[in-house]
C-alpha cells in the first residue's frame with residue numbers, strides 16, 4: 001500500500017475530516033465551551049502546505065505544536081519561504097525583514113535587513129535510515145551531513161561597516177519534532193485507525209526531546225534526489241523490520257529545489 005500526496009504553491013486546499021485530536025484523541029477543543037476542534041495543516045500553511053486535517057487538534061495540543069512549529073518557521077524555514085515567494089494570505093508587519101546578530105564596526109549589534117537582500121541558505125540535516133528499520137540501536141546518532149541551497153540571487157547588499165553575521169540557527173531538537181508532526185499527521189490522514197501511533201509523546205514534549213534517530217532519518221549519502229516539479233511531496237508505505245510492519249512516511253519539502261527526503265516511522269500496523 002502506498003499513498004502519495006504532492007502539492008504546489010497555489011494548489012487548492014485538500015481537506016480531510018478527522019473529528020478527534022490527532023495527538024491526544026480528545027473530541028473537545030477545551031472543557032469550558034463547545035468550540036469545535038481546530039484544523040491542522042500537515043505541512044504549515046506558511047510553507048505552502050495545502051493538506052488540512054479538519055477538526056483535528058485540541059487547544060492544549062495545538063499550543064504545544066505551535067511552540068516548535070513557530071520556532072522552525074521563524075528561523076531556518078523563514079527566509080527560504082520569502083525568497084521563494086510562497087503565497088501568504090495576510091502580510092504581517094516585519095515579515096519582509098530579518099533580525100540577525102551582526103558585527104558592525106567592531107560592535108556586536110542586531111541588524112534588521114530586507115530578507116531578499118540577505119544571503120541565506122535553506123539547510124537540511126542528513127541522517128541515515130531510521131534505526132528501527134535497519135536494526136541500529138536507539139542510542140546511536142545518525143547525523144551524516146547537510147544539504148544546503150544558497151539564496152543569493154537578490155543580494156547581498158550589506159550595511160556599511162558590517163564584518164560578519166550569524167544566520168538563524170537550526171534547533172535540531174525542534175526540527176525533529178517538526179518532522180514527527182508532519183509524519184504523524186500524514187499517517188493519520190491516510191491510515192486512520194489502522195495503525196498504532198508512536199510519535200505523539202515526542203510531538204507533545206516540552207522542552208523538545210533530544211533527536212530520535214530510531215524513528216526519524218533520511219537516506220543519508222546513499223541517495224541523491226533529483227528536483228521534481230512539486231513544492232512538497234508526502235507518501236506513506238508499510239515496511240517490515242524484525243517481523244513488525246511499520247507505517248513509514250516519506251517527507252520531501254522543497255522537492256523542486258532538490259531537497260532530501262526524510263523518513264519518519266509513525267507507528268505499527270494494528
Ligand SMILES: [Zn+2]
Pocket residue numbers: 021022023024025026057058059060061062
Ligand atoms: Zn489534544
